[in-house]
Amino acid sequence: MTLKVHHLRPAPGAHTKKTRVGRGEGSKGKTAGRGTKGSGARVQVSARFEGGQTPLFMRLPKLSGFKNNNKVVFQVVNLDRIASLFPQGGTIDPDTLADAGAIRRGQPVKVLGTGELGGVKVDVQAHAFSKSALEKIGAAGGSTTQI
Secondary structure (H helix, E strand, O other): OOOOHHHOOOOOOOOOOOOOOOOOOOOOOOOOOOOOOOHHHHOOOOOOOOOOOOOHHHHOOOOOOOOOOOOOOOEEEEHHHHHHHOOOOEEEOHHHHHHHOOOOOOOOEEEEOOOOOOOOOEEEEEOEEOHHHHHHHHHOOOEEEEO
């Protein structure tokens, strides 16, 4: 005899009938799995109800402050980092900084004035500059362009 799909049956005991509670004394009737007496036996009580005790959501502290969705987070690059990555100088923009591994791509860049350029002329393009960075780049003979 060949095995066919319509001959397949579940293993014995694999499917048990659903117990229908509360349908008479002979089949899980009476309390129907709710125990005896009390509000849980008589009515549906929500899981968060703590019997009159101050609920957990009221005991916990509230969130403080707020999140500013318009905040701009800059990738920062200092002048000493620029001087070490580009000792020959030249034109520097966010793409060249990302290629050099100084910043992550696709985020605004701010140049800060920590360190010295060492007299190297650089033409920097960035989204923001600190005052000290503007002064030091200008003093070294370079230029700054805000994107």
